[in-house]
Amino acid sequence: MKIKISLAICFLSLCFYIGFVYFSFDSKDLFKGTYSKVLLDKNKEILSVFLDANEQWHLESEFIPQKLKTAVVLYEDKNFYSHYGVDFLAIIRAFKNNLFSSKRSGASTISMQTIKLLEQNKRTYFNKFNEIIKAFALENAYDKEEILRLYLNNAPYGGNLVGVASAGLFYFEKDLKNLTWSEAALLAVLPNNPGLINLEKNKDKLLKKRNALLDRLFEKGYFSKDILTLAKAEKLPSFKARKNLAPHLARRLLVDKEKVISSIDKKIQIKFEKKAKEYSYKLHQKGIKNLAILLADTKTNKVLAYVGSNDFYDFTTFGQVDGVVAKRSVGSVLKPLLFAFAIDDGLIAPESLMLDVPTFFSNFAPQNANKKYHGFVSAKESLQKSLNIPFVGLLSEYGYEKFFYKLKDILNYEDENFKKYGLSLILGTKEFSLEDMVKIYLGLGNYGNFKEILYEENTSIKKDKKLISDGASFLTLQTLKGLDRVGLKQYDFNTIISWKTGTSYGRKDAWAIGTSPKYTLGVWVGNFNGEANANLYGVSIAGELFFELLGLLDGLNLEFKQPDDLISIKIENQTGYRYDYRFDFKEALYPQSANVLRISPFLKEIFIYENKEVNSLDENFIYAKKKIILNLPPNAQAFFAKEKQHLQSSNQSLKIIYPLNNLNIVLPKDLKSKQKLLIKLINPENEKLFWYLNQELIFEGKEENLALDLKKGKYNLNIISESGMNDFINFNIF
Structure with a gap:
């Protein structure tokens, strides 16, 4: 007998030497490339997981809780922390039993089982010898904790579940850190008996094995008698089907990656997906089938919630279309951007008057949504009322080509054909995505600094573009903060938000987008198939969902701080443009870094003699008196005459x-x-x-x-x- 034991020791020593000399493991994770693709939130909680190439749920966990380690080592390999990959005494005991007893026993350590899981070889004596040799090499390359993690991440757990994280998710619907002793014990015995959990007739055997391990853990002093009683009382779980969170984003980020830690906040994502589902029932009653939502952190530009559609799994309404990146007509959503650019260009101050009268711009005759006209209206009120004619006129003065390329600088699109859109660009004739529009409002919320939107937690912005002054951005944000919430008073609460709605031509798209110091939120509502609907309005449809979503967030009582770039200037109090000695004035805030505000395009200095306008060539010019009058274009004269607003103007x-x-x-x-x-x-x-x-x-x-x-x-x-x-x-x- 002593000779047999000596031979066994010599044999094992030879194995150790062969393993040490001839085998090495270079990869940190030997199983890399075999796991399911998984999207995690910023706290590394699972959002979405997909079947691997073998049609298995195979998740990897970086964290293994102590309860589970204790249970697994006690059940599988009690000498795990003291041997070097092979338990000599266990092999000798197994060798003896297999020779002299009908009762068969194994001697595989956790290290040997890890090699078996890696190579997936049949159970033969040669393969067992191979496992012994490579177990030595494994122990030489990795520490014990890493070997235990490799084993648990690749052990079978019944059905098509591989890895302890998969079992925790699909059996218990929880993260491993929250496992009970009963659950830890079950996960310890399952790899030895993974088929039992799917066979109802064998569940009693599985229960006995789990309870037996619980008894051993109690005897070792790991928990009290009360916990033992409660642990044994827990019922065995069953497989629980689950739906992925943020599936559109997962499909987008996991194209060439196995695992991504996203910037998504799982708690907010769950709330937003639930709200989207609830709100979609209301939309369906109106014949509207789709919506999309994007929420970002204003300071970091990191996305916190991503809802590509109200139901990814609804094929009848094209739920797998990603509404965050789909290009749609944006209606009036671009107007705040032009408002800010025009301030920096010296074309307007918020108090400056603009014309809202029937106007032809070559072949283009825009109309306001309500078909009404306001005559003279301030730039501030024009933006708050989303008037089309003043903004088409403003774009004409600013230059639609310049605006087109400013947009291109922000959004990096390939299109170069600015003539295709002309002045109608400001009304949404060029299609953009919800992602594009949120990027623009993030830029406004960051005082004119435009940056890329980030979707991964461990990334940072490499560069930004300063395209609007701090002051023009703030004046725009303040104007948007005063937007009238018609029909939305019930959603006010203490919400402070600079926001804008938009409705595309033909009622195909409804938008609501806003920014605050903490969050920037964008909402799109419509039909992915492009179907129009008379109920599609930015305020009443997208706006309602917008404020319901804001109601799920905190920190919306913050104000944007007034920047140092703003100074007080004098503007003439008749039409709100640059002051000079000829007019009365009032004070207004204006960016110090902006171009000098222009003089009023609506006022003209003339000379009057005997109630007639004269010029310097007239013989009575020396007797004429100066007078300031309105200098209106013919279309404005016609409007005011029709409306019986007798404004004194020249050139009538x-x-x-x-x-x-x-x-x-x-x-x-x-x-x-x-x-x-x-x-x-x-x-x-x-x-x-x-x-x-x-x-x-x-x-x-x-x-x-x-x-x-x-x-x-x-x-x-x-x-x-x-x-x-x-x-x-x-x-x-x-």
Whole structure:
């Protein structure tokens, strides 16, 4: 007998030498590439997990709780912390039993079982010898805690579950750090009997094994008698199907990665997904099927919640479409950006008056959403009321090409065709994503510093672009903070938010986006298939969801701090532009780093003699008196005259408002394949007019509008009044 034992020791010594000399393990994780793809939140809690290449749920855990370590070592390999990969006494005992007894026993240590899990070889004597040799090498390359972690992360746990983290998730729906002693004991015995948990007839055997281990743990003094009683009373679990959180983001980030620690806050994500699901029921009653939500931390630009659709698993409503990155018409959501750019360019201050009257910009005649006009309105009120005409006019002055490339600088799109969109760009004719719009509002919330949106916790912003002054950003944020919450008073609470809504042309998209010192939130509502819906309004549909989501957050009672860049300047108090000695003035905040505010485009200094305007060539000019009057374009004169707002203005004379001179016109066809051209003009003296088209008299009368049925060709229109005033234009019909 002593000879046999000596031979065994010599054999094992040889194995140790072979393992040490010939085998090494270079990879930190031998099982790298075999795990399921998994998306974690910023606290490393599981959001989404996917089947691996073997159709198994195979999760890796970096943390193994002490309870589980204690239970596994006691059950599987009680000498684990004292041997060097092979338990000599256990092998001798097994060798003896297998020779002289009908009762078979194994002697695999946790290290040997780890090698077995790695290589997945059949149970033969040669493979057992291979496991012994490589166990020595494993012990040489890794410390005990790492070997135990490798084993538990790759052990089978019944069905298609591999790894203790998978078992914790699908059996107990909890993180391993929260395991009870009963659960730890169950997870210790399962790898030895993984098939038992799926066989109802064998559950009693599994229960006995778990309770037997609990008894041993109690005898070792790991817990009290009361805990033992409670642990044995816990029922065995069953497999619990689960749905992934933030599945759209997981699919996006895990394309070429096995595991990503995202910046998502799991608690907020759960709340937002639940709210999205609840709100979608209300939307479905109105025939609206889809929505998307994006929440970011304003200071870090890291995304905290990502809801690509109200139900990823609903194929009937295209739930797998990612609404965060889908390009849609953004309506009026870009107006705050132009507002800030225009302040820095010296075009406006928030108090500056703008014209909201029927206006033709070449062939483009924008209208406000409510089809009403306000005449003179401040830039601040224009933004708060989201008036289209003042902002199209502002873009015309700022330059749509310049605005297009400023947007490109922020959003990095490839499009170069600014002419395709023209002045309608500010009304949402170029499509952008919810991600794009949240990036813009994050830039405003960071005082004009535009940065990339971050989705991973362990990343940081490499660079930013300073495109708006601190002062212009603050003035824009303050203006948006005063946006009227019509119909949304019940969501006010103590919420302080600088926000904007938008509704696309044709009612296909509704938006609500806002920023605060802590959060920046964007909401899109619509139909992924592009179907229009009369109920789609930014305020009432997207805005309602926007404020319900804000109600789930804290820290929304913070104000943006006024920057040092703002100074007090004098502006003339009639139209709100740069002050000079000719006008009364008032004080206003304006960015010190912005271009000098321009003088008013609506005021003009003239000289009057005997109630007539005269110039320096007039012989009575030396007797004339200076007077400040409104200098309005013809379309504004026509509007105020029609509205009976008698504003004293110069140059009130006969004027053709539309078409503009040298305009090329393509007339759309109506149901009868014909469309008339509507001529518009101003006739301030209400005189009889004579209309000449290509030198032929076509109409006499006082009308200011006339519809002409014209064929393709070149035209000259000349209109003469009874008093001799006249105006003419050339235009082409295509």
